[in-house]
Amino acid sequence: MVVSDCGAMTDTISQIPGAGACVPRVPDAAAGAGPYKGSKCGTLWDAMKWEYRMETMYTGYGMWYFRRTRLGRSAGGTALYWPVPYEEMDTRRQTFYPSGGAGNPGGAPRGNYGLVRGRVY
Numbered sequence: 269m270v271v272s273d274c275g276a277m278t279d280t281i282s283q284i285p286g287a288g289a290c291v292p293r294v295p296d297a298a299a300g301a302g303p304y305k306g307s308k309c310g311t312l313w314d315a316m317k318w319e320y321r322m323e324t325m326y327t328g329y330g331m332w333y334f335r336r337t338r339l340g341r342s343a344g345g346t347a348l349y350w351p352v353p354y355e356e357m358d359t360r361r362q363t364f365y366p367s368g369g370a371g372n373p374g375g376a377p378r379g380n381y382g383l384v385r386g387r388v389y
Contacts, residue, residue: 293307294308345371348374348375
């Protein structure tokens with residue numbers, strides 16, 4: 269894998285130079301064809317996330333799920349808890365808890381994909 273030459277980058281939010289030959293390409297909200305109908309070079313933070321996904325692919329159970337949940341990057345409504353079998357809940361006489369869904373308890377809020385105003389990644 270060859271990531272574009274980052275040169276002397278001093279932060280993780282500046283776009284990686286490389287025109288069309290950079291890795292990774294990310295959706296472009298200001299694309300000429302319309303919002304998110306084109307792509308651009310990502311930031312160093314995007315490149316680090318991409319590299320993590322490539323290096324850990326198929327190496328463990330739920331790796332992407334746990335990483336995305338920890339970083340607050342899960343898609344809105346993604347279940348935050350593993351469901352407990354109903355026999356276990358009945359045996360313990362516990363109430364059933366929600367298992368996610370958009371706008372429901374137990375569901376992830378709308379993800380910010382690591383882009384939080386005022387923070388430098």
